[in-house]
Every structure is written in C-alpha cells, then in structure tokens.
Amino acid sequence: MRVAIVVLAAGVLLAGCEEKLTTPGQCPALCPGGESQVFDEVIEPITGADSSFRGYIQPYQSHALLVSNGLLGFEERGVIRFSRRPDSVGVRDTLRAYTVDSVVLGLSVVARDTSLNGVQVELYRLPPLIDSTTTYTALDPAFVPSNLVATIGLPDTVNFGPIRTLLQGADLATVAIPPADSGVLALGVRVVSPTPTGLRLGSIAAGTGATFTTYATLDVPDTGTAKLRTLGLSPQFNSSLAAVPQADDSTVLAVGGAPSARALLRFALPPRIRDSATIVRATLELTPVTTITGLPSDPVRLEARTVLADLGAKSPLGSALGRVPADTIPAGTSGLISMEAVRLVQLWQGTPSRPSALMLSLAPELESASFSSPVFYSSRAADPALRPRLHISYLLEFPFEKP
Amino acid sequence: MRRAFTLLLLAVTPGVALAQASQFGVRGLGFPGRPFTARGLASGGAFGLFDPESSLNPAALGGATALTSVFTISSASMHQENPAGTSSTRNIRFPLLMVVGPVRGSKTALGLSYSSYTSRDFSVARAYTIDLRGVPVGVTDSLSSRGGLSDLRLAGSVGFKNGWQVGGGFHVITGSNRLEARRSFSDVNLLPSHQLAEVSYAGVGVSVGLIRQLGSGFAVAALARSDGHLNVDRDSTPVGKTDLPYTFGLGLRWHPLANLDVAGQTIVRTWSGANSDLLQQGGTGASNTLEVSGGLEYTPDPKRPYRRPIRLGGHYAQLPFPLIAGEQGHEYGISGGSGMRFAQQRGGIDLTLEHTWRSEGAYSEHGFTVTVGISVRP
Secondary structure (H helix, E strand, O other), X not given: OHHHHHHHHHHHHHHOOOOEOEEEOOOOOOOOOOOOOEEEEXXXXXXXXXXXXXXXXXXXXXXXXXXXXXXXXXXXXXXXXXXXXXXXXXXXXXXXXEEEEEEEEEEEEEEEOOOOOOOEEEEEEXXXXXXXXXXXXXXXXXXXXXXXXXXXXXXXXXXXXXXXXXXXXXXXXXXXXXXXXXXXXXXXXXXXXXXXXXEEEEOOOOOOOOEEEEEEEEEEOOOOEEEEEEEEEOEEEEEEEEOOOOOOOOOEEEOEOOOOEEEEEEEOOOHHHHHHOXXXXXXXXXXXXXXXXXXXXXXXXXXXXXXXXXXXXXXXXOOOOOOOOEEEEOOOOOOOEEEEOHXXXXXXXXXXXXXXXXXXXXXXXXXXXXXXXXEEEOOOOOOHHHXXXXXXXXXXXXXXXOO | OHHHHHHHHHHHHHHHHOOOOOHHHOOOOOEEOOOOOHHHHHOOOOOHHHOOOOOOOHHHHHHOOOOEEEEEEEEEEEEEXXXXXEEEEEEEXXXXXXXXXXXXXXXEEEEEEEEEEEEOOEEEEXXXXXXXXXXXXXXXXXXXXXXXXXXXXXXXXXXXXOOEEEEEEEEEEEEEEEEEEEEEEOOOOOOOEEEEEEEEEEEEEEEEEEEEEEOOOEEEEEEEEEOOEEEEEEOOEEEEEEEOOEEEEEEEEEEEXXXXXXXXXXXXXXXXXXXXXXXXXXXXXXXXXEEEEXXXXXXXXOOOOOOOOEXXXXXXXXXXXXXXXXXXXXXXXXXXXXEEEXXXXXXXXXXXXXXXXXXXXXEEEEEEEEEEEEEEOO
C-alpha cells in the first residue's frame, strides 16, 4: 500500500508539472531560421483600372435630407410629400367630417454646424405631385414668401433631435389641403442662417422622417358630444434637390455625393505576398484632389470594402466584421488620407479566384446623405506621388526547416 | 529504512515542480537523448551497455530474466544563462518505453523499445527594436518547438555457452518538430504574426552489440551502430537529407565484491557526418561527440539485490550541435538513485536524481533532473 502511494505521488508530481520552456533569445546562436524580416512594399492600383461609378443611393433613398444655403457654393433643399390625410373619420360605423384645430409639423435634425448660431428652417408649401423625377428647377418657383408655411428657429443648444412648429388659427390656412390635392400635403425645406451652412435632416430610409400631425374635433350629433382625434401622418416620399447637379470627372476617384458614387481600385498583388506572406500592416493611401468640403463638426466616414467578384460597378462587396477599414475625415482635410486595411488585404490571400480589388465608399448611412464628397487622385495622375497606393508590410514564410 | 526511502522520494520530488528544456537543443536536430532507464541513469549511464532495460546495446537483452515492461518519466529543471539574460525552465519527458523478455526454452531474448533520440522542446523569446517605415518599432519575437526524434528499436540477442552474448537491432528513427514563430509589435497598427510548420524526419538504422563475460567478476561490452540518414520534410514537402552518425561504444563491468558492481563506458558518435548537411540547410553544423561515464551499484543485501540498492555515477558528454558554428558544448553530470521491487518482484520503481552542468562559451545551464522508472514483470 505504501509503495502504491509512493508511486502515485511520484507520478502525479512528475506528470502534473507545468512546463516552462522559454529561454531569453540571443541571435544568431538561438535563432534557427534567423530573424524574421519585415518587408515593405508600395503597390499602386493597376493603371487605368480604377474608376468611379455613381448612382448607388439616390437622394430619395438616403438616410438624411441635405438642406443648405450655399455651404458647397449652391443651395440644396429638402422636399417632403406626406401620405394622404383622410377627409373624414369613422366613428360608430359612420364616417364623419372633422374640424382641424391645429397642426404640428416636425423634423428631425441629424447634424448641424454646432458652432453656428441663429439658424432657421423654413417650410414652404409645394405642389403635391413631387416624386423622384422632380427637379430643383421645377420646384424653385414654389419657394416664395407666399408659400411660406412656417419658420422654425433652431435652438442654438440643439445639436440633433426633433424640432417642430405648431400651426393654429389663421396659420392653418397655410396647410389647408384643398380637395383637388386629395388630402396630400407637400412641403419644401430651406435653411436660413447668417453664413452659409447646412443641415442634415431625418428621412424615411432612416425611420426619422418628418411628421405631420393634425389635431381635429369631430361633431357627433347623435350624442351631442364632441370627439377629439389625432391624425398622425408620415412622409410617403422625401428627397434632397441640389441647385447644381453632380458633375463627374472620369480621371479622378469620386466618393459620395448625390446620387452617391463609389470608387473601384484594382491592385496586382505580387505572388510572393499573395501566396505565403504574413501581412502585418497594409495602409491604403489616398490624396484628395481638393480640400474636402463638408459640414463643420460633422465628419464623413470613408470605408473600403473588398470586392468578392469583379463585376465592375455592380461588384458584390464583402462586409465581414472587422474587414472593412474606415476612416473619419473632417471637413477641411487636404493632406494624404491613410486607412489601415490589413484585415481587408488579408482577404485577398489564399483564394486565387478572389480579385485584389476594393471599393471605396462613404459609410452606408452617409451615402447621398453627407455634404462631404471626397475626390481623390487616381492611377491616371501624372505625378506618381499623388496616385493611390497600398503600403504593405509583410513577413515572408519563416524558414522553419533551417536547423 | 522503508520509511526513510519514502521520505527521500517525497523530499526530492518537489524539485520536480521546478524542472528543463535545454537551450542546447535549439540548433541542429535537438538535444541528444540518453537511452537509459532510471536505473541506468543513476549510475551515470555506466551500466548502459550491460542494462537489458536500456535501449543502447542489443546484446544486453540477454540479461532479461523475465518479460519486463519499463516506463520512464523524466522531469528537469534548469537555470539558464546566456548573453541575453537568465531564465529558469522546466519540462517533462517520457524518454523510454521498453518491453523485453527471453524466448522460452532458448538463450534468445527480444526487445522492443521507444526512446528519445533527440529532443527539440524549446521556446526562445526576445525583444528588440526594428526600423519600420522609417519609425522605430518595438518587436517581441518568440520561436517555439515541440517534439524531437524518437528511436523505435526492435532487437534480439543470443547467448552462447562460452560467455558471449551477441545482439542486433533494427531502428526506425522518426519524429517531428511542431514549430511556431510569433511576432508582436509595440505599434497597434501592426498585426501580430503567427506562423506554424511541422518539420518531420524519417530514417532507419541498425546496431550490433556484444557482451563477453570474462570470469565471474569482469565483463566487457561493445556496440556499433549505423543510423544512415534522415529524410527531412517540411509540411510534407521534402526539404533535405541529414546524415546520422555511426555510434561506437565500449563498456567494462567489474564485480569486485558480492554487493558491489562498478562499471564504465565510452561512446563515440560521428555526428560530423551531419555537419555538411546541416550547414547546407542553414544550421551551425555538427561535431563528433564523446561520452564517458562511470558508476557503481552497491547492494546492502546481496541476497536481495533489488532491495534499495545505492547507485552513484557521473558522466561527461560533448554536445553535437553547436550554438555558434565552430564551437562545441559539453555537459557534466553526477547522479544517484535507488529502487525497489514489490509484489513478489513483479513491480519495480527506480528513482534517479541527477545534477547536470552544460556550457558552450557564454551559454550555460545547470539544474536537476528527476527520473522515475516503473517496471512491470507480469
């Protein structure tokens, strides 16, 4: 028995011992295989194979309406068409007419220039037949004082959130809906401020669209009582209209704008990197053609997504978690923009069929919804220093077989 | 006495909790194993060429009197010093597994063993600064290896009436190193790298040995072995060949008293045959090695030789794979141990405590190794 205990004790103590093998290294003596060397390589896109494509997100599909009074050198206005307001309300199986007591029009501020005070939002009555084909020019005559519905002062302390105006009494005439309009109210939105600025307002796509709430009284003769009703309506259509249409230059890479643009960059990754290198850093470097404009204090978020199959403008994009490099670019940026893209470039390794290409775009919630629309030099730039490039740091396969 | 032995065992085993991986196993094929049982190690390996339970000399199988299986556990703790600093390491090995037994009705014995040929368990870490994109960046590198080469031996021996014992063995030398290189950077924009590979080896060898009993108190043993070459594959892709050494051994055993055995042996391995291959593969080469050991076994009760004998020994060995090309490391060791049989001698346990010093230039290490051998004779 005692022997068994001894054997057991020795076995447990020996076998249960935790190993600790680490020795301080000293090369070359204790470095079989030598030292791993980090290589640096700068890769430019395939010349002429980088392009911009526009039309991914239309202004009426965007997550915010853009309203400005010359922030980018021209005016942008928002247009909203609410869903139909019925002219009667059912009470006890009977449709009954109602009397409008008051109306509340609400907007949601997504972003503003927080350093600018005295900003006002003007609401104009528009013809009810606005849709995606409506142009700025077509609606411009409607933005006249006689069509002004209300002016909402934007409190200087409000950086974002809802704003609203209450209409009652004689002011209700400005939002009265004649039978010819079939119960549809359409509004135009302008911004007024001491210096040019812009507002990003909530939209249908983001679930933060404008609100049109009618407070009404129903006369119910049978009971001799008055019934109060609230008719809340949301927009059926909204969009932003710019005084100057978006212009494109095929020799540069445009991102953002309205409709939104994306830029496709194709790279020829050398086989030694593609096949077996361990990439430890990859930096996408872009040079803006001009200073990036936009709303102060509302930076734009630039993203790069890997191309799963190269079908040009309609290439499907990857969006795996952690594999979408992004950078936040404030308005006024003019120097080199660097995005850490190692996780994206790693996706190009190991799968021969996967193209070494990426698509630059604004973050999905900012496409057609940001005043910033960066434009970068492409591979066609005469000065090589201005061209986009991928700066890759990598290790080659460690020579484990060296004894 | 039994209580004292138990206390001795328990007193030394806490040292096991601090036990080794040798920095001298980083280069070449690793740190060479010593194919001895705990019993053989206790006397410095001096009885290795005569020990039927060690897998060194096939002729020694003839000493097995019953079917025996042996299992050995070894735990080492080392304190290492080199120009980069100091560290304490510990590791566990299972250096020997053996089954040996006589063929009934003949003077023949057969044995199958699995022993450590070389061990390549290590982890080397270092921190330094490199220039990356024009900026100094802190780097921490580590290179780890697990594995080594094992020697699978099938051997047999035949005894002759005039005191000769002759044996032969066929060896399969196989194994792999699972290697891992990691690098991390102080700059968070740089991802840590992690590379893995498996380097595997395969080769065969043959050995012949003999033991000659000269009278009742003196015996001599000799060994010759050729291991051919190793085929080296990295992740199943052939990357090279490495010649393995010839091994020559000579041992003497003297039985001057009824309760005392004294032995000594010398083993030479021609590792320089691997020198050109290892240099060609980017290594630091290899040198021939000489191993000399001497030891004794004192049996308090000659009628019961397995009842807590006292074994003492020492050895000196050169190391085949230098850390720095052109140099050669060496080790000294002193050892002691005992053992006992129980369950009508069907079970046995042997314990060895060994202290070892190794050095090569500015690189050195020393520490204790505890080896426990468990034998079963069904």
